[in-house]
């Protein structure tokens with residue numbers, strides 16, 4: 001909305017795009033239009049002999065109710081009833097709406113505005129950040145991965161499905177001792193029941209309560225077994241909902257309450273550090289890729305100053321959901337080369353930096 005005149009902004013709200021954005025509230029909208037027309041007609045009668053500025057403001061305040069639906073109602077009314085005389089009214093309502101929004105913003109999480117973000121600077125003159133992460137506590141991550149990563153002096157994030165930790169308990173303790181990050185990936189890895197492996201552990205059958213228990217119990221188990229408290233989370237299968245149909249709920253807020261970062265999967269973009277919402281960070285798969293394919297993704301992120309979080313599963317010699325050990329080693333060499341300007345950090349390390357920068361930028365905008 002930045003940089004547009006009030007009337008242009010209202011045009012945006014009245015546009016087809018605005019209507020799409022409000023699609024879910026169509027019923028409310030239809031009700032609001034009807035109510036807005038009725039109230040506007042009554043208010044206009046009493047406004048005819050009074051101070052126009054004052055009465056425009058009160059009329060618009062009544063119509064707006066700080067609700068987008070009511071703004072949309074007003075658009076409709078102004079175009080059909082008030083015609084060209086509505087310009088001053090538009091300015092008044094938008095100033096009221098924005099004053100209300102500004103007051104509310106103090107209670108909201110940090111949310112960089114589109115386009116208003118300042119240039120984002122990575123530490124020490126780096127041009128991008130890369131995190132490597134591996135999910136599910138698969139045994140090859142311990143058996144193959146730890147030695148390889150140690151040889152390349154790269155620290156990664158292991159998102160552990162806690163019921164699998166016992167298969168390599170000593171290995172996971174070594175991972176902690178080596179300086180790798182341990183994140184949460186639930187206890188039992190619920191995904192949509194459309195995956196056969198998850199039919200009896202389907203997100204469609206979960207509630208926010210049962211999902212919260214998955215998060216908290218996995219944290220407790222990781223802390224009990226490994227002595228660390230996870231600060232980051234990876235959504236199993238990258239899915240962020242529980243329930244079905246009208247009862248579907250996002251469990252992103254549960255993650256936001258508990259973790260610094262919630263990482264997705266099968267996402268098609270790296271993270272814009274000035275804008276991204278950390279509990280919904282994008283995760284880029286790198287299983288089954290060659291080194292050149294990995295490098296292409298890193299170079300694209302570098303050109304854009306972004307943070308790419310790679311997601312792998314097994315580590316070995318090729319196959320479904322296997323990060324190729326040779327390609328991974330070559331990637332580590334590339335990331336470690338100072339000439340490439342990459343900051344390699346765990347998800348928590350980079351996430352913490354991004355959080356601090358977003359907070360600082362938000363403070364400067366206020």
Ligand SMILES: [Zn+2]
Nearest residue numbers: 135136236237
């Ligand atoms: Zn997983």
